[in-house]
Amino acid sequence: MTGIPDAPGAPRRRGRPARTETGGGPGARERILTAARAEFAEHGYDKASIRGIARAAGVDPALVHHYFGPKEKIFAAAVEQAVAPAFSAPAAVTEGPPEGAGERLARFVLGVWEDPVTREPLLAIVRSAVANEIAAGVFRDLITSRVLVGVAAELGGPDAQLRAELAAAQLVGVAMLRHIIKIEPLASADIEQVVAMAAPAVQRHLMGTGAD
Structure with missing residues (x-):
């Protein structure tokens, strides 16, 4: 049922992580892209990782997947820019x-x-x-x-x-x-x-x- 918060200690529902937990909100997508460009520039495609990009952007890795999908997709977005x-x-x-x-x-x-x-x-x-x-x-x-x-x-x-x-x-x-x-x-x-x-x-x- 929607609109009812989880009970304290209850496991979080599946789906997109909560905004407060992921670092999402205004500007999150651009922060991820900026972090991705820096990650690929420093480590190259092979050694760059979704986790590293998420850490640099201050978001949960799930949010990176939500916006861009797998690593080749975020690389494509960074390349296009x-x-x-x-x-x-x-x-x-x-x-x-x-x-x-x-x-x-x-x-x-x-x-x-x-x-x-x-x-x-x-x-x-x-x-x-x-x-x-x-x-x-x-x-x-x-x-x-x-x-x-x-x-x-x-x-x-x-x-x-x-x-x-x-x-x-x-x-x-x-x-x-x-x-x-x-x-x-x-x-x-x-x-x-x-x-x-x-x-x-x-x-x-x-x-x-x-x-x-």
């Missing part, structure tokens, strides 16, 4: 003349990596994706559906998806060598020089083999 700045990549391709698409896309994508606020979550995601197939699948699906499909749609023409992926591979490779592996002189080169030198290759991928 971290990758969100890249969702505007398709617009960078079409916001000017076609002959400048490679430079615009290179400037946009590498710019996301240059900003420490957006770079640090991306570094954590890439490290997890490299080390774990589940994390790689989450990252792959998100980038494909929210970025590459959009870029391909803007490009149109034969092999648009492949061209978009080759352009992305060029830029992700530059970003990884610059910010993760830190190969010199690329790691410390001026970003304007990097953009200028990477843009022609990106342009060829976007416009097709042999494009100027």
Whole structure:
């Protein structure tokens, strides 16, 4: 019967834990996401845990499950928020003349990596994706559906998806060598020089083999 509190000492009913016991309430979901991003960044996908995320957020692990489900789902939510700045990549391709698409896309994508606020979550995601197939699948699906499909749609023409992926591979490779592996002189080169030198290759991928 609803509305009647449990007797003192009575076992708690099954279901969602009481708000006072879980640390729930306003802002709980965002606290969990913030804690999840930090947990994945510090420990990687394999070693991060629902319990660790819950402890950092000040909630019961059951509340993490309530909002997000299993670990791969909360990882997907954390990834989506971290990758969100890249969702505007398709617009960078079409916001000017076609002959400048490679430079615009290179400037946009590498710019996301240059900003420490957006770079640090991306570094954590890439490290997890490299080390774990589940994390790689989450990252792959998100980038494909929210970025590459959009870029391909803007490009149109034969092999648009492949061209978009080759352009992305060029830029992700530059970003990884610059910010993760830190190969010199690329790691410390001026970003304007990097953009200028990477843009022609990106342009060829976007416009097709042999494009100027």
